[in-house]
Amino acid sequence: MFHPLQVREIERLTDDAVAVTFAVPHELRETFRHTPGQHIALRRTVDGQEIRRTYSICTPATDEPLLRVGIRLVEDGAFSTYALKELAVGDTVEVMAPAGRFTLAPRPGHFVGIVGGSGITPVLSIAATLLAQQPDARFCLIRSDRTAASTMFLEEVADLKDRYPDRFQLIHTLSREEQQAGLPSGRLDEPRLRSLLPALLKIDSVDGWYLCGPYGLVQGAER
Ligand SMILES: Cc1cc2nc3c(=O)[nH]c(=O)nc-3n(C[C@H](O)[C@H](O)[C@H](O)COP(=O)(O)OP(=O)(O)OC[C@H]3O[C@@H](n4cnc5c(N)ncnc54)[C@H](O)[C@@H]3O)c2cc1C
Known part of the structure; x- marks a missing residue:
């Protein structure tokens, strides 16, 4: 209705x-x-x-x-x-009314989001709610955008980093910009994720993965 x-x-x-x-x-x-x-x-x-x-x-x-x-x-x-x-x-x-099962009810644990472009939208709600409501939860956000100027919710994500420096980890890659300080450039494809993820996390101890974005990015991340 x-x-x-x-x-x-x-x-x-x-x-x-x-x-x-x-x-x-x-x-x-x-x-x-x-x-x-x-x-x-x-x-x-x-x-x-x-x-x-x-x-x-x-x-x-x-x-x-x-x-x-x-x-x-x-x-x-x-x-x-x-x-x-x-x-x-x-x-x-x-x-x-709201619907959908791509959800995370806040609980303790270590969660990861891998998102591209507007795929940040649901994951922003997931990460912000989790970090606010569950002091024993951590969230790692790996996001990919074309350029910094085209990045949605840049400020809201930066706020999470300021607010939860010990529990929120952010990796932002820009596929159409030269490398900038702290921001790796290039597409977030399967080979990239294969080298990036083990350096960032203990993959076996992740309690939930949230993948949202273009088909290729989600497929590569799943593999
Ligand atoms: C679960 C879910 C969550 C989503 N969340 C978001 C979100 O948070 N933010 C967001 O921006 N989007 C989101 N989307 C995508 C969103 O629902 C729309 O698909 C998107 O905004 C495009 O809709 P549109 O009406 O503007 O484009 P459409 O009119 O559907 O057109 C899309 C494309 O198809 C082409 N096209 C349309 N008709 C034809 C035709 N007859 N022949 C050939 N090509 C055609 C158009 O040129 C255009 O390039 C989500 C989708 C899903 C399924």
């Missing part, structure tokens, strides 16, 4: 991505409470035709649900073009 929700805030994350926050009325608080990693479906009807797309919730799970998604522009994409070029604060969008 879809619920009409008002857009409360639109924040530009990069040249081609925005974060959209919806106002959740008090009576829908329980409906929109999410487990970190879940997504929502958004629906728009144009000329009688329904466009329905899925976006991951990027905010941590808290008692007072903060419903925010990060949307990256896809060239000629019907919904993302509307979200970036037309959608405005105060507009109403039809939103379905």
